[in-house]
Amino acid sequence: MERxxxxxxxxxxxxxxxxxxxxxxxxxxWPAAQAILQSVRREDAFGLSTVxxxxxxxxxxxxxxxxxASFAITGFxxxxxxxxxxxxxxxxxxxADRVVRGxxxxxxxxxxxxAIAPAIAGVLWMFLFxxxxxxxxxxxxxxxxxxxxxxDGRQAMLLVILAAAWKxxxxxxxxxxxxxxxIPPSLLEASAIxxxxxxxxxxxxxxxxxxxxxxxxxxxxxxxxxxxxxxxxHNVTQGGPAKATEILVYKVWYDGIVGLDLGGxxxxxxxxxxxxxxxTAIQFRFIERRVHYA
Amino acid sequence: MVTARxxxxxxxxxxxxxxxxxxxxxxxxxxxxxHPLADILEAPMTLLPGxxxxxxxxxxxxxxxxxxxxxxxxxxxxxxxxxxxxxxAGKIAISLPSAYAVVFFRFPLRRLCFWAIFVTLMLPVEVxxxxxxxxxxxxxxxxxxxxLTLPLIAxxxxxxxxxxxxLTIPDELVEAAKIDGAGPWRFLIDTVIPLSRTNIAAxxxxxxxxxxxxxxWPLLVTNTxxxxxxxxxxxxxxxxxxxxxxxxxxxxxxxLAVLPPVAVVLLMQRWFVKGLVExxx
Numbered sequence: 001m002e003r004x005x006x007x008x009x010x011x012x013x014x015x016x017x018x019x020x021x022x023x024x025x026x027x028x029x030w031p032a033a034q035a036i037l038q039s040v041r042r043e044d045a046f047g048l049s050t051v052x053x054x055x056x057x058x059x060x061x062x063x064x065x066x067x068x069a070s071f072a073i074t075g076f077x078x079x080x081x082x083x084x085x086x087x088x089x090x091x092x093x094x095x096a097d098r099v100v101r102g103x104x105x106x107x108x109x110x111x112x113x114x115a116i117a118p119a120i121a122g123v124l125w126m127f128l129f130x131x132x133x134x135x136x137x138x139x140x141x142x143x144x145x146x147x148x149x150x151x152d153g154r155q156a157m158l159l160v161i162l163a164a165a166w167k168x169x170x171x172x173x174x175x176x177x178x179x180x181x182x183i184p185p186s187l188l189e190a191s192a193i194x195x196x197x198x199x200x201x202x203x204x205x206x207x208x209x210x211x212x213x214x215x216x217x218x219x220x221x222x223x224x225x226x227x228x229x230x231x232x233x234h235n236v237t238q239g240g241p242a243k244a245t246e247i248l249v250y251k252v253w254y255d256g257i258v259g260l261d262l263g264g265x266x267x268x269x270x271x272x273x274x275x276x277x278x279x280t281a282i283q284f285r286f287i288e289r290r291v292h293y294a
Numbered sequence: 295m296v297t298a299r300x301x302x303x304x305x306x307x308x309x310x311x312x313x314x315x316x317x318x319x320x321x322x323x324x325x326x327x328x329h330p331l332a333d334i335l336e337a338p339m340t341l342l343p344g345x346x347x348x349x350x351x352x353x354x355x356x357x358x359x360x361x362x363x364x365x366x367x368x369x370x371x372x373x374x375x376x377x378x379x380x381x382x383a384g385k386i387a388i389s390l391p392s393a394y395a396v397v398f399f400r401f402p403l404r405r406l407c408f409w410a411i412f413v414t415l416m417l418p419v420e421v422x423x424x425x426x427x428x429x430x431x432x433x434x435x436x437x438x439x440x441x442l443t444l445p446l447i448a449x450x451x452x453x454x455x456x457x458x459x460x461l462t463i464p465d466e467l468v469e470a471a472k473i474d475g476a477g478p479w480r481f482l483i484d485t486v487i488p489l490s491r492t493n494i495a496a497x498x499x500x501x502x503x504x505x506x507x508x509x510x511w512p513l514l515v516t517n518t519x520x521x522x523x524x525x526x527x528x529x530x531x532x533x534x535x536x537x538x539x540x541x542x543x544x545x546x547x548x549x550l551a552v553l554p555p556v557a558v559v560l561l562m563q564r565w566f567v568k569g570l571v572e573x574x575x
Contacts, residue, residue: 005465006398007478013395017407020392020448027445028414031425038425092312095305106309108563113316114570115555117507117525123532123548124319127326133541135322138338169316171570178571227420231509235529249420253510256424265424272421280416 032273038266057267066243067251067268074226074247077161081229082221084165086214089172094202096173097180107177114170118163119231125163126236149237153244156237160245163236164229172217179213180206219283226275248272320552327351327546334541346542354546359531361538363519367547370524374506375554377442377523381505382498384447390490393456394482398468408457415450419511427514441515442523446508452497455572459493460486496569499562503555524551 039057041050061067096106113121128136131148140147149155183206191201230249233239239246239254246254252272256265322341326334329344355368396408419426426445435441463486471481487494512523522530528551531544559566 003397003461003465003468005468005472006400007468007472007481009399009478010401012478013399013401013404016391016395020388020411020453021407023388023444023448024410024414026429027426028417028422028448029410031422031429032417034425034428035422088312092309095308095312098305099302099309102306102309106313108560109313110316111559111563111566112320112556115503115559116552117509117555119507119509119525119529120548120551121319123528123544124323126532127541127545128319128322133335133339135339135341166316166319174567174570227418230420231525234509234513235532249510252420253423257427257514262424269421269423269425273417276416276418276421 035266035269035273038262039270042263053263057263058271061264061267061271066246069243070246070248070251073157073243073245074249077157077164077229077245077247078222078225080161081164081168081225082218084161085168085221086172086217089169089217090176090210090214092169093173093176093180094206096177110173111170113167114174116167117231118167118229119235121167122160122163122232122235125159125166129159151241153241156241156245160229160232160236164225164232168221168224172221175213175217176210179210183209216283219279223276223279223283226279227272248275320549323545323548326541327549329542331540331542347546350542350546351550354543354550358527358547359540359543361533361540362522362527362530365519365522365527367524367527367550369520370522370527370547371550371554373442373521374523374525374551376439377508377512378502378505378554380439380443381446381508382501384443385449385452385501386494386497388447389449389452390456390487390494391482393453393460394486396453397457397460398478398481411448411453412450414448419446423510423514430515436515437518437521442512442521443505446505446511449501452501455493455497456490458572459490463489492565492568493572495562496565496572498569499558499566500569502558506555 040052040054042053042057043050092106092110096103096110099106116124126134128134129147129149131137131150137147146152147155149159187205188201191205196204226247227249229247230253233245233247233250237245239250248268249272252265252268255261255268259265322339325341325343326339327350328347329340329350330346333340333344355371356366358365358367358370392407392411396404430436430441430445433441435444467485468481471485476484507525508523509525512526513529516522516526524547528544528547531547532539
């Protein structure tokens, strides 16, 4: 879309664009280019010289069982976070759409976790599940569960999934509620007159009409789980125990900043970049379609 | 209405259970922040509030914890506030003019400029950590507010949002301004910015929360205790979670850290919802 009536000249718009372009160039394009460059090079042990090594860093990366495992961990983590954040979000939105009294109150309270940083969500959940002092951990022990996420990789994974998903329920709730409220009531009434039960109305009318929202949210949630959950991992498990919760974003930070493996970390950055580009492309293709429907 | 529900209590019951589950972690943090440390370490901890709420908050604000070498949380709050305000204001200040330029002018390389801004959507900090860190170090911006905020300030989302809104401004308005002899600068100041007020407010709420909640970047670029933001400070207070962790202060600090963004969401809920929904279009 373009405007018909515009102003003339190029100097003024150039000045207006300058600040953003400058920041973009210095802090986005330059580092991204450096990451790509670094990913095809290797530095010697003393950092004195670098040699071009082509795909070697990438080959080494994918030959590394830890990296491949990190991929699998990230995939599982992201899908689990997305599903665990979407399902309650949908359930609560459907319920909030049905009530009249108190609707505004429920909505306000359910929005609160959105304001909380993932890192802080991690701290709150870690405190509940801390093996020695956690309230929920005490309850689990009372039920006979051997709870110690510091030693058990699967428990650690469960905990970071819970913490990461908890915060995201608000967001999904809000979008599902907006989606529900845009469904024309006449459609539901017509099917009710035809004798469809509420359950049937939900699955045959509401759910299909929410499909675009659900798909959009699925992508957003996966992007969130991939890139915004560093704070959860760093606070709760530090990738452990025994790398059981080492997601890609944590590994790129750990290998680069703690392990000082610049080439390997840069190659990981490039892989992550490819993933973001893929996910963004999916999101935008889909949004184009949604605009078309509307 | 045929679709009228038979029983209204089922949705209420589910919502209340959902509400309690969502609020439970925050409630436990609140309880912990109102007890002396000994009560928390005595597992299982009580779930009833104690009497040391104000004392613990005061201690956190003034003296922090031993693990963070007594850095007062009040100073961390200040750093977080500066960072969040600078990111939110900075993003708006550079996105609005660039969207205006792209929408209201035709100049060479206009499309290229737009795409250059657009693709930053695909370069989150997480994927360009080390080279960005290196640049900030080269510019000697480590441990400064500039280093904390500048690399996060370019925003494709805000530019796209303003662009979308500017495209809906009627042509007649532009023509009228031109007839009145207003140039592009006058039109921007007198018409476009006032019209964008609600968009700016909505965006500001979202961006403030985004800035306040930053984690990875502040972790990298701040080393001195006096530059620590509150979200990072909590991490340092916990350390490796051993018995020396002062959980009562940690939980008081956690509540202090969530209070400002939660207050913003509560007080500006209308703009917040609008901003969230529109930013994703």
